Amino acid sequence: MTTITSVDVYDVRFPTSLTADGSDAMNKDGDYSAAYVVLRTDEEGVAGYGFTFTIGRGNDICALAAEQRAEPLVGRDVDEIVGDLGGIYRELKSDSQLRWLGPEKGVEHLAMAAVMNAVWDLAARRANKPLWRLLTDMTPEQLVDTADLKYLSDAITRDEAIALLTELADSxxxxxxxxxxxxxxxxxxxxxxxxxxxxxxxxxxxxxxxxxxxxxxxxxxxxxxxxxxxxxxxxxxxxxxxxxxxxxxxxxxxxxxxxxxxxxxxxxxxxxxxxxxxxxxxxxxxxxxxxxxxxxxxxxxxxxxxxxxxxxxxxxxxxxxxxxxxxxxxxxxxxxxxxxxxxxxxxxxxxxxxxxxxxxxxxxxxxxxxxxxxxxxxxxxxxxxxxxxxxxxxxxxxxxxxxxxxxxxxxxxxxSSLAEFSFPAGSYWAGVAASVAS
Amino acid sequence: MTTITSVDVYDVRFPTSLTADGSDAMNKDGDYSAAYVVLRTDEEGVAGYGFTFTIGRGNDICALAAEQRAEPLVGRDVDEIVGDLGGIYRELKSDSQLRWLGPEKGVEHLAMAAVMNAVWDLAARRANKPLWRLLTDMTPEQLVDTADLKYLSDAITRDEAIALLTELADSxxxxxxxxxxxxxxxxxxxxxxxxxxxxxxxxxxxxxxxxxxxxxxxxxxxxxxxxxxxxxxxxxxxxxxxxxxxxxxxxxxxxxxxxxxxxxxxxxxxxxxxxxxxxxxxxxxxxxxxxxxxxxxxxxxxxxxxxxxxxxxxxxxxxxxxxxxxxxxxxxxxxxxxxxxxxxxxxxxxxxxxxxxxxxxxxxxxxxxxxxxxxxxxxxxxxxxxxxxxxxxxxxxxxxxxxxxxxxxxxxxxxSSLAEFSFPAGSYWAGVAASVAS
The missing domain is CATH 3.20.20.120 (Enolase-like C-terminal domain)
Structure with a gap:
């Protein structure tokens, strides 16, 4: 059995505001950032990587939220988790205390994205497939079982979803x-x-x-x-x-x-x-x-x-x-x-x-x-x-x-990117702080 | 001049889950909590208090977000701030990096609520009025100037808002x-x-x-x-x-x-x-x-x-x-x-x-x-x-x-409530931790 032993979350920020890359009418000075999640396991070479994207300040808040959201994964069997991707999603999202902070929006939802992206990355690696192939290899029923259809039944039912996937399955x-x-x-x-x-x-x-x-x-x-x-x-x-x-x-x-x-x-x-x-x-x-x-x-x-x-x-x-x-x-x-x-x-x-x-x-x-x-x-x-x-x-x-x-x-x-751009201790940001101080 | 000298934010949690107070079909075990903001000043007895409400886990995330959101207030003149409540609101909300995390929803918005509630509390205290009186003493124009009408003009214009307030002003x-x-x-x-x-x-x-x-x-x-x-x-x-x-x-x-x-x-x-x-x-x-x-x-x-x-x-x-x-x-x-x-x-x-x-x-x-x-x-x-x-x-x-x-x-x-119910160091929660450990 392979076990998830820890969740490491990194606050990674790139100084894109220096070059006006990404500048628009609302966002004048973004530093492109990631709250980056690593699911580590006790098996050499087995890990999952995921992130959410922010533009600078508050990336630490997303990182902290991701850490909390991922907590129930630690100590769990990797194959059990990747074998029921709908189940683990529903388990993580069902925390009613955290739900209050959204529900399903803002920082908590970004954090959920970071964690679930890492879980799916782990699942795809475990299957030795790129993610798109993991998805396209699923049957219509398997795909729909992983999908979150809560609150959607007035727009699409489970049966409709399976039917439309089935139409394309052979080709x-x-x-x-x-x-x-x-x-x-x-x-x-x-x-x-x-x-x-x-x-x-x-x-x-x-x-x-x-x-x-x-x-x-x-x-x-x-x-x-x-x-x-x-x-x-x-x-x-x-x-x-x-x-x-x-x-x-x-x-x-x-x-x-x-x-x-x-x-x-x-x-x-x-x-x-x-x-x-x-x-x-x-x-x-x-x-x-x-x-x-x-x-x-x-x-x-x-x-x-x-x-x-x-x-x-x-x-x-x-x-x-x-x-x-x-x-x-x-x-x-x-x-x-x-x-x-x-x-x-x-x-x-x-x-x-x-x-x-x-x-x-x-x-x-x-x-x-x-x-x-x-x-x-x-x-x-x-x-x-x-x-x-x-x-x-x-x-x-x-x-x-x-x-x-x-x-x-x-x-x-x-x-090397984590080492350089982790905030605030990475070598790039430590250098900025040192030059400001001097 | 009276200056805001610091913003102290407390993660306060009450163990309401023990008695099923607040239990409903979605929220089975909430611990009613507040991310509680105190704006301190250099004048004896002048401070502002506000909070947002959560039901437990993640209250620390809201507290951290409130701390960041309130940062621009430190060092500022109290009377300048309470004299332009629309201006300080627009200034705090205009942080484009933090805006990305919503916009205007979830944890960041809860944090904004906590901070602005404290600012308005400070304004009402400074005017020596309960908040409702501060509001009802404003002219229609003053009230509308504090209101956030961004994205609302297809529903209500500034002139319409002033007109409907003016109708009731005399009575x-x-x-x-x-x-x-x-x-x-x-x-x-x-x-x-x-x-x-x-x-x-x-x-x-x-x-x-x-x-x-x-x-x-x-x-x-x-x-x-x-x-x-x-x-x-x-x-x-x-x-x-x-x-x-x-x-x-x-x-x-x-x-x-x-x-x-x-x-x-x-x-x-x-x-x-x-x-x-x-x-x-x-x-x-x-x-x-x-x-x-x-x-x-x-x-x-x-x-x-x-x-x-x-x-x-x-x-x-x-x-x-x-x-x-x-x-x-x-x-x-x-x-x-x-x-x-x-x-x-x-x-x-x-x-x-x-x-x-x-x-x-x-x-x-x-x-x-x-x-x-x-x-x-x-x-x-x-x-x-x-x-x-x-x-x-x-x-x-x-x-x-x-x-x-x-x-x-x-x-x-x-x-005394802060001392008892601050999480996790308040006397109540420290006691819980000690009894779990023993």
Missing amino acids: KEQRIAELTETGYPCYTTSAGWLGYSDEKLRRLCQEAVDAGYRHIKLKVGANLDEDIRRCRIAREVIGDDAKLMIDANQVWDVDEAIDWVKALAEFKPLWIEEPTSPDDVLGHAAIRKAVAPIGVATGEHGMNRVLFKQMFQAEAIDFCQLDSARLAGPNEIIAVYLMAKKFGVPVCPHAGGVGLCELVQHLSIFDYVAVSGTLENRVTEFVDHLHEHFVDPCIVENGAYRVPMAPGYSAQMHE | KEQRIAELTETGYPCYTTSAGWLGYSDEKLRRLCQEAVDAGYRHIKLKVGANLDEDIRRCRIAREVIGDDAKLMIDANQVWDVDEAIDWVKALAEFKPLWIEEPTSPDDVLGHAAIRKAVAPIGVATGEHGMNRVLFKQMFQAEAIDFCQLDSARLAGPNEIIAVYLMAKKFGVPVCPHAGGVGLCELVQHLSIFDYVAVSGTLENRVTEFVDHLHEHFVDPCIVENGAYRVPMAPGYSAQMHE
């Missing part, structure tokens, strides 16, 4: 072969951060086109005149055929969003992302109605499956951008994919930050192979930052994620 | 005089916790009736046959004229809620409280439509004003049960009261726990005097637990809160 290998050939299409946000100069924007757009991208995303929402100028530059560089997406990071009220987006309509954006509060289902529905045919996209702050259920029910979004480190691990993410399939909404996962690209490539592949069966209107975010800290980094070629083949969820960081 | 003193006479009506949940025996339920219902209560609330949702039996007992004791409310604490899916509530309809409940996920606006709307004329109530887990906006817009609730320690202090609470007034939904605040009754009495009085101007369909929760820990405890007589007259938000705890 899975064919789609795996196809993706192994072509990769999964992605788009880049690296070009369009708000803090970049016009010259840098123009150069990065050109580089993106040259690298094979057919979708480019710009941050907007701080100043309308500047947005118009920057959209014009982007359109000039990428041409009329490529897709331009715009992203306001929640800065507007509903009516303001409608007016602003209409003022950018001449640039034919494919979608407006996060036009207003991520909690505002009815607001997104109103915006969507008003700005069509421009699509509405949201989800990186979509707090849980109940929020997404309502986004689907209210026909509030054209693109579902679920976040792999904000939803509570694959258990909840599978439920959102199942609803998205039923309601006919494409899922284009949020990525970027640190490590999110490593996770979402597995999810997008799983979606195409086992749930949606289509690539239509689907494109997964890619940001070319911080991949060097991962043992099994994602690989993007010609505007597409290559299919990852190493066992696990690609979540493991290099020991 | 405020008259309603204050009336409440000083009669008190603000309340109901009791003390009778109906799920863990109590039939005999205890019968006795407590009788005691409530004898004490002047006209509303009694029962917890339901664990077992339908038992619910029927317990509702029958309650109706027998309280008679047909008194109001019976039922509370499921989020245990049901939408369709399940509809079926279960219909099975209890013969007992003519005034409302079903928390029938499903607190995030499910559309679900509450569907339930409300199906179970009418039984009302739908929710709000103790209503995460922020954007959630309440949608509950109003979707006509999802008959009673708004906002929580004084979950919304981010009076700044956000005022915004919800303004919307409730506009949409014609009575606010019956959630209370109980520890200290919530102390806070909500101020809010209910403020509502009657300055916002709604009516007591129709309004009744505020009261639970007779743990008041002995407060320096200025609420006083309930003949089914009504007496109007509190001491300066502040009634949030200050006795030093």
Whole structure:
């Protein structure tokens, strides 16, 4: 028997605020961070790695919450846990005292994501499969048993979920072969951060086109005149055929969003992302109605499956951008994919930050192979930052994620990265503190 | 000049799980707790006290989050801060790195509530007024300036808010005089916790009736046959004229809620409280439509004003049960009261726990005097637990809160209570640890 002997949680922060990478109208100075969970066992080489993503301050709070949430795992049999991934999820989430602090949202939910991502990574490694393969090898019944369908039965029943998975079950290998050939299409946000100069924007757009991208995303929402100028530059560089997406990071009220987006309509954006509060289902529905045919996209702050259920029910979004480190691990993410399939909404996962690209490539592949069966209107975010800290980094070629083949969820960081960027004691941050003091 | 010199945060936990006080279908073993914030100053006798409420584990996480959130207050001029309560709220909430962890929900929002409750307590003490009086003495413009209307303009504009407050401005003193006479009506949940025996339920219902209560609330949702039996007992004791409310604490899916509530309809409940996920606006709307004329109530887990906006817009609730320690202090609470007034939904605040009754009495009085101007369909929760820990405890007589007259938000705890129940070093918890060890 292999036993989980300890849970080590690291507060890892990268000083991205120094270069304005990741700057947008709401988030001007993020330090991309991870509350990083390692499930250690008494068997050499057997461990699970997972994380949630934050942008700096408060990452310690998420780390502490993850430590508490993971406590029931210590001393448990690895094979029992990975043999019932739905059961361990329900056990961890059923702590009623911790539930009060959400429920199922905010810090506690981010912590649950970190822990469950590590549990699934462990399960995939134990099975000697990349996570996407662990998922696509499951039967419809097994998949639905791991999914969290609580509060969703008015949108999708267990039987409906099994039926829609069963439809695609026989053709899975064919789609795996196809993706192994072509990769999964992605788009880049690296070009369009708000803090970049016009010259840098123009150069990065050109580089993106040259690298094979057919979708480019710009941050907007701080100043309308500047947005118009920057959209014009982007359109000039990428041409009329490529897709331009715009992203306001929640800065507007509903009516303001409608007016602003209409003022950018001449640039034919494919979608407006996060036009207003991520909690505002009815607001997104109103915006969507008003700005069509421009699509509405949201989800990186979509707090849980109940929020997404309502986004689907209210026909509030054209693109579902679920976040792999904000939803509570694959258990909840599978439920959102199942609803998205039923309601006919494409899922284009949020990525970027640190490590999110490593996770979402597995999810997008799983979606195409086992749930949606289509690539239509689907494109997964890619940001070319911080991949060097991962043992099994994602690989993007010609505007597409290559299919990852190493066992696990690609979540493991290099020991050297932990040593350098752990906060506040890692060598990088200790150095900053020393230079401030001197 | 008086300066804030430090922020002390206490993790205070009361062992309520020992007596099944507070037990319901979702929360079986809560230890009522407070992340308790003290703003200390360099002037003798000047301080601000506030808290958020939790039910045990994770209270330390809220305390740590409150400590971080309050950091910008240290070293600041008290009069500058209490002179611009909208400004300090916006400053504290604008930390974009912490915002990522919500936004405006979960642990970070609970922490914001604790800090802003302390700031408002300090402001009321500085003005030598109880909080309700500080609020009712403000002009409509001043009140609206403190309120957080971000993301709400599609439901209520600043001008609309000022107009509705102005309508009642001239008659405020008259309603204050009336409440000083009669008190603000309340109901009791003390009778109906799920863990109590039939005999205890019968006795407590009788005691409530004898004490002047006209509303009694029962917890339901664990077992339908038992619910029927317990509702029958309650109706027998309280008679047909008194109001019976039922509370499921989020245990049901939408369709399940509809079926279960219909099975209890013969007992003519005034409302079903928390029938499903607190995030499910559309679900509450569907339930409300199906179970009418039984009302739908929710709000103790209503995460922020954007959630309440949608509950109003979707006509999802008959009673708004906002929580004084979950919304981010009076700044956000005022915004919800303004919307409730506009949409014609009575606010019956959630209370109980520890200290919530102390806070909500101020809010209910403020509502009657300055916002709604009516007591129709309004009744505020009261639970007779743990008041002995407060320096200025609420006083309930003949089914009504007496109007509190001491300066502040009634949030200050006795030093002796902190010494006994701070976790884990207070004398009570140290004693528990010692007896477990021996």
